[in-house]
Amino acid sequence: MAKLTAQQLIAQLKRTQEDALTFKELWLGYFPPELTLPPDHEIKNAVRRLSLADLATGIESYVAKLSEKTHPPTSESAMKYVCATAWKILEKENPDQEFHPTARRQRNAERDPNSPQWDAEAFEDATPEERQRIIAETIAQQKATGAK
Amino acid sequence: MTTLCEMILECRAIKGMDKLVLYGWAAQLAEGNDTLYASKETVAEFIGVSDDTVLRKTKALVKDGWLIDTGERKQWAFGWTPVRTINVPVIVELFEAQYRNLRPPAECTPPQNAAQGYRFRFPGSFDSPFSAPAVGEYKSSAPKAEDKSKEVGQTKNLELRTVEPKPTPTPHGQSKSCSDCGEPLQRDVNHFLVCKVAKGNSELDEYLGDMPPCPNLDGIGELMNFDKDDDYDGTPLFPFGQKPNGKKAEEAKQRVEAVGQKTEESIMEEGRTTPTATHAHNNVPPICTVCAKSPCRSLTSDYCIDCWNERQRTGVIPKFVDEIRPIGY
Numbered sequence: 001m002a003k004l005t006a007q008q009l010i011a012q013l014k015r016t017q018e019d020a021l022t023f024k025e026l027w028l029g030y031f032p033p034e035l036t037l038p039p040d041h042e043i044k045n046a047v048r049r050l051s052l053a054d055l056a057t058g059i060e061s062y063v064a065k066l067s068e069k070t071h072p073p074t075s076e077s078a079m080k081y082v083c084a085t086a087w088k089i090l091e092k093e094n095p096d097q098e099f100h101p102t103a104r105r106q107r108n109a110e111r112d113p114n115s116p117q118w119d120a121e122a123f124e125d126a127t128p129e130e131r132q133r134i135i136a137e138t139i140a141q142q143k144a145t146g147a148k
Numbered sequence: 149m150t151t152l153c154e155m156i157l158e159c160r161a162i163k164g165m166d167k168l169v170l171y172g173w174a175a176q177l178a179e180g181n182d183t184l185y186a187s188k189e190t191v192a193e194f195i196g197v198s199d200d201t202v203l204r205k206t207k208a209l210v211k212d213g214w215l216i217d218t219g220e221r222k223q224w225a226f227g228w229t230p231v232r233t234i235n236v237p238v239i240v241e242l243f244e245a246q247y248r249n250l251r252p253p254a255e256c257t258p259p260q261n262a263a264q265g266y267r268f269r270f271p272g273s274f275d276s277p278f279s280a281p282a283v284g285e286y287k288s289s290a291p292k293a294e295d296k297s298k299e300v301g302q303t304k305n306l307e308l309r310t311v312e313p314k315p316t317p318t319p320h321g322q323s324k325s326c327s328d329c330g331e332p333l334q335r336d337v338n339h340f341l342v343c344k345v346a347k348g349n350s351e352l353d354e355y356l357g358d359m360p361p362c363p364n365l366d367g368i369g370e371l372m373n374f375d376k377d378d379d380y381d382g383t384p385l386f387p388f389g390q391k392p393n394g395k396k397a398e399e400a401k402q403r404v405e406a407v408g409q410k411t412e413e414s415i416m417e418e419g420r421t422t423p424t425a426t427h428a429h430n431n432v433p434p435i436c437t438v439c440a441k442s443p444c445r446s447l448t449s450d451y452c453i454d455c456w457n458e459r460q461r462t463g464v465i466p467k468f469v470d471e472i473r474p475i476g477y
Binding site for chain 1: 151152244
């Protein structure tokens with residue numbers, strides 16, 4: 001992010017505060033009451049990094065998923081899904097921009113022998129046979145989930 | 149370094165170790181963020197102090213209002229940390245106030261070495277894009293070279309103005325000067341007596357000689373103490389621009405005497421008793437030589453005011469003679 005002036009910093013903090021209030025209203029409007037609000041600092045982090053429209057799209061898509069879930073959802077899992085959806089939208093809208101890799105992608109890259117981030121120690125000194133089995137399982141799991 | 153870190157370092161209201169610890173907390177934040185949930189170990193490692201120092205000073209910062217404890221907890225995989233926010237509005241206000249209270253250098257007297265390339269540099273300032281504190285806005289009042297050339301180029305469209313020179317103040321509060329010679333007037337000296345330029349330009353001098361101007365008619369009578377036989381008819385003794393000196397004065401005196409004799413003869417022929425020019429010095433009331441009705445108090449003419457105006461209108465009396473008309477007309 002570009003360097004801000006003092007007044008721009010004040011304005012951005014105020015805008016984050018307002019977006020957080022809007023996000024809370026959206027959350028309470030879409031989700032059932034048993035799905036409580038996440039902590040304030042999590043909401044402020046989300047609205048500071050992601051646009052409010054993308055987060056609203058993520059909330060709507062999670063509402064559609066709620067009916068499929070068998071076990072009761074938590075606020076943490078709901079927040080992760082909403083933010084992940086908004087993050088994907090952001091990446092699609094900005095294909096030329098390089099984004100910091102998420103923790104999940106880093107973890108998968110370390111387990112992928114074809115990746116430059118291949119880390120042999122991630123297998124905890126497993127034997128070559130065990131490595132091949134783990135790799136196959138990892139690839140099958142990624143294909144099943146549709147992750148990159 | 150973020151904007152918030154720079155402001156914390158520049159803010160003089162935060163002292164000593166408090167400033168360092170607050171800077172350590174703010175350094176963990178990205179630009180545009182004010183929410184802290186880093187651990188004290190991270191801050192201690194960053195600024196190079198012990199964990200206890202960070203904990204103690206953080207409590208002091210919360211007590212003083214620089215940090216706000218939200219009461220929330222950030223849950224990590226191995227534990228939790230308290231969530232605090234930095235009181236950014238207060239820091240920004242104090243930061244801007246300490247620059248606002250300073251007098252801008254444009255109002256200061258420029259230094260003597262300004263022409264040698266000296267530029268005002270704010271002490272301890274840094275290159276930052278702050279708008280309100282105007283770190284980069286404090287510039288020297290001296291215009292830049294390109295601005296100067298621009299101004300020079302615009303002078304073609306300006307109209308020329310005549311600037312009246314102001315009178316130069318003199319010591320002891322003497323601000324008045326002679327309008328003719330420009331010399332400053334002195335309190336104890338009548339400048340009119342010594343000013344050569346004023347005497348040369350004045351037509352009154354030609355009639356009054358070196359006598360100072362008289363404020364009233366009675367004074368004129370006392371000063372112009374003519375004899376009965378002088379029969380001075382008001383004609384100038386000396387041509388304009390000449391001074392009564394030496395040979396010319398003698399010739400003029402002889403000419404006046406000759407005219408006086410001639411006038412006495414003409415008076416005797418006309419039956420008049422006294423010459424009119426002496427009316428100011430005798431008890432005889434002045435009579436207009438033209439209409440003989442209105443008394444004339446004029447010093448140098450024998451006409452009443454109506455006849456004077458009539459003759460001046462017709463050109464018999466030149467206009468510039470109007471200056472010698474007596475007071476009251």
